[in-house]
Amino acid sequence: DAKTTQPPSMDCAEGRAANLPCNHSTISGNEYVYWYRQIHSQGPQYIIHGLKNNETNEMASLIITEDRKSSTLILPHATLRDTAVYYCIVRANRDNYGQNFVFGPGTRLSVLP
Amino acid sequence: DSGVTQTPKHLITATGQRVTLRCSPRSGDLSVYWYQQSLDQGLQFLIQYYNGEERAKGNILERFSAQQFPDLHSELNLSSLELGDSALYFCASSVEIATGRDQQYFGPGTRLTVT
Numbered sequence: 001d002a003k004t005t006q007p008p009s010m011d012c013a014e015g016r017a018a019n020l021p022c023n024h025s026t027i028s029g030n031e032y033v034y035w036y037r038q039i040h041s042q043g044p045q046y047i048i049h050g051l052k053n054n055e056t057n058e059m060a061s062l063i064i065t066e067d068r069k070s071s072t073l074i075l076p077h078a079t080l081r082d083t084a085v086y087y088c089i090v091r092a093n094r095d096n097y098g099q100n101f102v103f104g105p106g107t108r109l110s111v112l113p
Numbered sequence: 114d115s116g117v118t119q120t121p122k123h124l125i126t127a128t129g130q131r132v133t134l135r136c137s138p139r140s141g142d143l144s145v146y147w148y149q150q151s152l153d154q155g156l157q158f159l160i161q162y163y164n165g166e167e168r169a170k171g172n173i174l175e176r177f178s179a180q181q182f183p184d185l186h187s188e189l190n191l192s193s194l195e196l197g198d199s200a201l202y203f204c205a206s207s208v209e210i211a212t213g214r215d216q217q218y219f220g221p222g223t224r225l226t227v228t
Contacts, residue, residue: 034216043115043203043219044156087156101146101217103156 003027004088009108012082018075020107022088025069031092033064034101035073037084044087044103047073078111085109116140117220119204125226131192134223138185138206144168145187146207146217147179151200162187194227201225 005023012018024033034049048055048062050071055062061074075082087106116139126132138145147159149172158171162181173179176194181187191198201224205217 038156041201041222041224043117043205043221044217045115046216046218049216101158103148103158105155 003031003090003102004104006086006088006104006107008105009110011110011112012075012078014080014111014113015077018078018082018109018111020073020075020086020088020109021070022073023070024088024090027068027090028092031090033062033068033071034089034091035060035062036087036089036103037082038087038106039081039084047086078109080111080113083109083111115218115220117204117206117218119202119220119223121223122221123224123226125228126194127228128194128196130194130227131190132194132225134189134191134202134204134225136187136189136204136206136220138187138204139218142206142208142218143185144207144209144215145181145185146205147173147187147189148203148205148219149200150203150222151197154200156203159189191225196227199225199227 032049035047036044038044050062064071085106085108087103118137120135144163146161149157159173160179161169165181176192179189201222203222205219207215207217
C-alpha cells in the first residue's frame, strides 16, 4: 500500500504557483520523499526528492515539514504543460533489496488558462 | 526525452500468445525496473534488476518473466496472454540503488493490446 495521502485533484491558474500537498505521517527516518508526474499516458517523469531539507531544482521546489510528516511540491509558475497526475512517494534507501516504488493514485493537477 | 528506450511502442496480439518487450536503460544506469499500468489499476511495480541480478519482485505473474543482459538492456516476456494483460508497460532505469541517487527515469512505454 502507498504510504502517502494526496488530494485526488486540484486546479491552478496558469502563471500562478501550484502547491501540491502530500501527507506521509508514518514516514521513517531513513525514507526519502520523491515526486513524479505523468502527463497523459507518457512515462512518469522524475521531478525532485528530499530527505529532510528543502530542495529546489529547475522544475520545482520541495518543502518538507520539520517533523517530516508532510511535504509540499511547488511549481512556481504553472503552465498548461504542467497539467498531469503528480505522485508523491516515500521510499527507504537503506538496503539493496526489496525496495521499490509504490505509486498511489496521485493528484490530478489541471492548469487552467 | 529520459534516455530510456522501449520497443515496440505498440503491440497487438491474440490471447494465448507470447510477446517480448525490450528496454534499453540510460547510458551508465545499472538498474532496470518494469511497471504495468492498466486503466483500473494504476502503476504497478513488477520487477527490478541491478547489473544483471534480480533485486526485487512486485506483483509479477508467473506467466511473466524478465532478465537483464550483460549489456544492461532488459527484456520482459509475457506468455499465455489474457485479455486482462492489456496495459501500458513501462521500463525505468536508475544510476544506483539504495543511495538517494536512485531516482528512476522512465521510458515512453509499450502499449500492449490483447484481443
